[in-house]
Amino acid sequence: MIPPAPELTLPEELLLLALDPRRGSPYCSGRSLEYGTAGAVLRELELQGRVTGQGGRVRVVSPLAPPDPLLAQVLGSLSDPGTGGLAGGVDTRRWVRQTGRHVQELCLEHLVRRSVLRRETHRFLGLLPYHRHPPADPGLSLAVRDRFAAAEAAGFPDPRSRTLAALVSAVGLSGAVARGGLRDRWAMRGLIDEEWTAHAVYRNVRQDRAKRNSSRSYGGGSSSSGGD
Secondary structure (H helix, E strand, O other), X not given: OOOOOOOOOHHHHHHHHHEOOOOOOEOOOHHHHHHHHHXXXXXXXXXXXXXXXXXXXXXXXXXXXXXXXXXXXXXXXXXXXXXXXXXXXXXXXXXXXXXXXXXXXXXXHHHHHOOOEOOEEEEEOOOEEEEEOOEOOHHXXXXXXXXXXXXXXXXXXXXHHHXXXXXXXHOOOHHHHOOOOHHHHHXXXXXXXXXXXXXXXXHHHHHHHHHHHHHHHHHHHHHHHHHO
């Protein structure tokens, strides 16, 4: 079994895989990565015995707060009676979609405070600010990638590595981080249906893709109609 990277949770590992070590920008769609980060938090909570996912819903099974402050905050929100809590649970796909941006920002802030990432502020057209998050220690980012490559070579032999592989595929990162060929990337794609959080992430990614394709088709159709 391949152990996790030291002192890194699943969402943190996913972010270090997703962010370009030099530029600090994601290799995939930023929105997709937000979904992936939220899904990784839920799976981390499940691996720690705090939640379970069944029937498209996530349920709290142990409300005891974990030591990690981000995980504790997310668990507290899931335990809120207004969100379903211990009884009915929360719709996983909807939760991932609605909270992805907030959860990712919390995770990035946590990594910056721990000096795992640096936060660089840039301005689009000299006006609108945006952030990049290159690693403070490029060696840690490389270690996470090497660990993923070792798990890939071993066929993702444990639940944690299979989840990470499924999330990587779900958000569209496999081409950037997988070192195997097309067959290996297809194998990673097959893991999505086995991992409930990755499946919820992928449904949201696919929904966004369908909306973009529909917008393009509508725009093209309108242009053609005008030409006719």
